Amino acid sequence: MNNFKHFLFIILISLSFFSCHSQKEELRITSKVSELPVKILEIKKFKDSSEVYLMIPQEFSIINSLKSDLRLSRSHLGKFSNIISLKDYHLYSFDGELKDAPYKMKIDKGETKNFRLYAGYRMIISDQKILNQLNKTNLVQTKQNFQVYDIGGIKKNEEFLNQKVPDSLEGSIYLQFYNFSSKQRFFKDTPVEF
Numbered sequence: 077m078n079n080f081k082h083f084l085f086i087i088l089i090s091l092s093f094f095s096c097h098s099q100k101e102e103l104r105i106t107s108k109v110s111e112l113p114v115k116i117l118e119i120k121k122f123k124d125s126s127e128v129y130l131m132i133p134q135e136f137s138i139i140n141s142l143k144s145d146l147r148l149s150r151s152h153l154g155k156f157s158n159i160i161s162l163k164d165y166h167l168y169s170f171d172g173e174l175k176d177a178p179y180k181m182k183i184d185k186g187e188t189k190n191f192r193l194y195a196g197y198r199m200i201i202s203d204q205k206i207l208n209q210l211n212k213t214n215l216v217q218t219k220q221n222f223q224v225y226d227i228g229g230i231k232k233n234e235e236f237l238n239q240k241v242p243d244s245l246e247g248s249i250y251l252q253f254y255n256f257s258s259k260q261r262f263f264k265d266t267p268v269e270f
Contacts, residue, residue, distance in 0.1 A: 101143060103253065105266045107136040112170065113226040114233050115194060116201070117219065118210060126207060129166050129196035130240055131174075132270050133230070134249065137190050140183045144257035148181040153195050157250045157263045166196035167249060173217050174224060183253075195249065195268045197241055206236065230270045237270050 112133035120127040140146055152160045153167040167177040170192045183189050201207060210225050217224040227233060248265040255262070 102141050103146070103264060104139040104141065105136050105251075105264055106139065107134070107266055107269060109230065109269065110135040110192070111229065112192065112194075113229055114237070115174070115216070116206070116210060116225045116227055117166075117174070117196060118223045118225065119198075125200050125202035126210065127198070128201050129198055130201070130237075131166075131168070131194040131196045131224075132237065132241070132268060133170070134193045134195055134266075134268060135191065136266055137188050138183060138251070138264075139188045140185055142255070142257075143185055144255050145185055146183045146256065147254040148178055148183060149252045149254050149261065150179045151177045151193075151249060151251045153177075153247055153249055153268070155247045157252075157265065164198050165247065166198075168194045168196065170194055174219050193249065195247075197245060199240060201240070203236065234270070241268075241270075 110133035112135070114133065115131035116126075117129040117131055118126050119129065138148075151167060153165040154161055168174040169176065169178050174194060177193070178191065181189070206227060209227050210223075214225040214227065215223055216226050230237065246268050248267045250263055250265045252261060252263050254260075
């Protein structure tokens with residue numbers, strides 16, 4: 077009976093050690109609702125509508141608790157990690173203005189990196205209330221000859237966003253990492269939230 081107690085004690089200590097050990101060594105992504113404005117990148121203007129990318133702000137942190145440095149090899153927005161549709165989805169980083177999606181970025185072990193991105197969905201907008209907002213006063217940037225407009229925060233546009241970006245279209249932001257120690261690549265994803 078005494079040997080059984082020792083055996084059970086050793087098993088419990090081992091399980092406790094391994095469960096704590098595995099919790100510490102991971103790559104975590106924590107998201108928060110962004111206060112940045114929703115943007116529209118206008119591609120083409122028609123008589124009563126516009127072809128646009130509806131840009132929804134996303135903010136999250138990547139916490140590298142692994143025992144290895146990582147490289148963020150690439151990132152994209154879409155429905156699947158292995159299929160990239162640059163026609164229907166665009167992902168931009170944001171640092172005062174829209175820039176290319178993050179890639180080739182080193183994340184040291186123990187480091188936390190914060191990201192501010194815009195998830196863009198290609199669509200035709202004929203909503204006159206939104207189209208009327210696309211004027212010179214809301215113009216915030218010209219990117220590759222396309223006009224970028226702010227149309228207000230997520231809360232202000234919640235009904236419009238839910239109508240234009242249904243669950244079937246939302247997708248996720250896929251991040252591909254390279255682990256310097258194991259020399260392996262892997263994906264992590266975070267859903268688009270608003």
